[in-house]
Amino acid sequence: MLGSPLSIIRLFHRSCPCSSLSTMKDEIKILAEDREHGASELARRSLALLAERAQTSPATTCGDLIAELNLLADQFRQIRPSIAPVQNLVGRWQSLLSRFPQEEVVSLRPKIVALAQQLQDQSQQAVTAIARQTAALVGRGATVMTHSLSSTVVASFKLLKDQGVDAIITESRPLLEGCRLARKLSEWGIATTLITDAQMGLFVGKAKGVVVGADTLLKDGSVINKAGTLLLALAARHQNIPFYVASETFKRVSASPTQAQLEEKAPEELALESPPGITLRNIYFDITPPNLISAYITEQGIYRQASKLPFYNNARE
Template identity: 40%
Template structure:
């Protein structure tokens, strides 16, 4: 049985509305760390078997949680669990740093970069490019209804990176004024499709129509080794405004043909052949 302290972390993950797959993977690894401190022997082994199911169930669309559950062993040895969880946390940190270095080379001074939602990988690319002395501006969709874009705006303001926030409805209008599109991903399917915040597909279409290169920043643990695009389960959250039910699917799926490349810690991959 999963201890109550660990279940609280899982509930926190389920309740999160702003941060995406990288944060989820980090919190999941921290849950395993805590588990290794609380249990040992057969109790630990039973809890780990339950975690194999519970971690992906937090959000079945996110490949990072699926890969975390595969990465962690089912064992009665708490030291092995601790070392594997720490290794995963280290991989998250190293991957983000490498993505920042690789992705920043795509940015030139004078660029106008459009993005959608909040991605810690995208933030790392922007931050690294800015630290290299490149001067650019970022266009951020507000990303309704959870407004993740406003969270990104707060981070860019803290870093003194110029930006402007637009409503989601102006996405097509501002795409053609941009020189580069950069988004994150919660899942890259086995056949090379991108699962990200709903609206990403529309941005990709707008960029395709206007000739703006569209890139995705995603750590390799967001690449799903088994799932194809037609099998992706898109989560819908209850949402209403002024008494009316509003359909609210969290993610959409962007075909690989609209993606110039996927920036990973392994390099820039061209979908689907290099996935």
């Protein structure tokens, strides 16, 4: 189930470092249960927590410190199998960590922290670059439709808020993150229409284009994202509406659609009664194939062919 509001606040607005492994395990559990934040935000938070542990670990040798951090990093990478940024950014951090020369642990700690911060900065810079390209592609006065809550899409709307754009937002069940997005856009002065997920096909024709984020980009260009994304892409194709995916390249992995793991969460989140003989399912993600995607908007440019998409170099597999 979703962590409490206090847990979410504690996750992203910490006032004290993680001082023990038991506390770190609690943080890993919170990340695993977090349904409030986007994939890239979770990856950046994972790096921040690893940096905190690098500072507070009782390890007295370089080897012991790196071994402990690698063990924790492996746990972070396993918590959300449908979300590539945690795997790739943390994996990249581990790969670079292994290249540090043996030295006194007191001088190694700040270097490890700086490396984590560098990767966090690169992630945030990628989001900013994608938002600029998305805003330029969408253009002034457009109506844009989206599904779920992507930090990259939010950043794009922020740049568009003074350009007369309108927004069509799906509620995005079961946790209704679309409602939170609609509220934010309305506060920015963007004319916003909030609809149930079932109305996607009715409203997509009113949009100039659809822009969604991605939790993972698969090898063939398929996109793992919030369940309902595939239905929206199909509706957009049926009505000849462009369907864009705004995603950082570090969300790409070498797995194929048949190898992808789609997370399934507690059916209680659906807030429905289950009479005898009925099974409730709550699969969080679906897979949208590349033939339904008009273009991929990345920090390295806009790609209209999945075969041209770059991989994130040196991600630890």
